[in-house]
Amino acid sequence: MLNNFEEIQKMGKDQMDMALESLGSMSKGFQAIASEVADYQKKSFEEGSAAFEKVAATKSLDKAFEAQADYMKTAYEGFVGEMTKIGEMVTDLSKDAYKPYEGLFAKAGK
Numbered sequence: 001m002l003n004n005f006e007e008i009q010k011m012g013k014d015q016m017d018m019a020l021e022s023l024g025s026m027s028k029g030f031q032a033i034a035s036e037v038a039d040y041q042k043k044s045f046e047e048g049s050a051a052f053e054k055v056a057a058t059k060s061l062d063k064a065f066e067a068q069a070d071y072m073k074t075a076y077e078g079f080v081g082e083m084t085k086i087g088e089m090v091t092d093l094s095k096d097a098y099k100p101y102e103g104l105f106a107k108a109g110k
Contacts, residue, residue: 018100025100029093033086040082047075 051071058064 015104018104021100022097025096026093029089029096033089033093036082036086036089040078044075044078047071047078051075 048071051067054071055064055067058067
């Protein structure tokens with residue numbers, strides 16, 4: 001009976017360690033994603049402000065439309081690139097959060 005209690009206690013400790021390791025990985029991943037989003041927002045705001053100033057400084061309507069079109073193209077490409085990067089970060093976060101459980105699931109599958 002005592003031996004079973006020790007095994008249950010060890011198993012509970014191992015599971016808690018895995019959960020804490022997984023949560024630590026998730027916390028680091030979310031912090032990295034939040035930092036990346038904040039950096040992108042700052043960069044996007046600065047680029048938008050610069051584009052507005054460029055459009056406002058133009059002398060002709062054609063140049064204003066051209067400047068606006070250039071900004072929209074650049075902003076769209078930047079957005080797609082950023083979302084791709086964040087998607088990769090989320091994938092890495094998921095993999096890192098799952099790692100502590102790989103051995104447990106491998107044992108359960110046998």
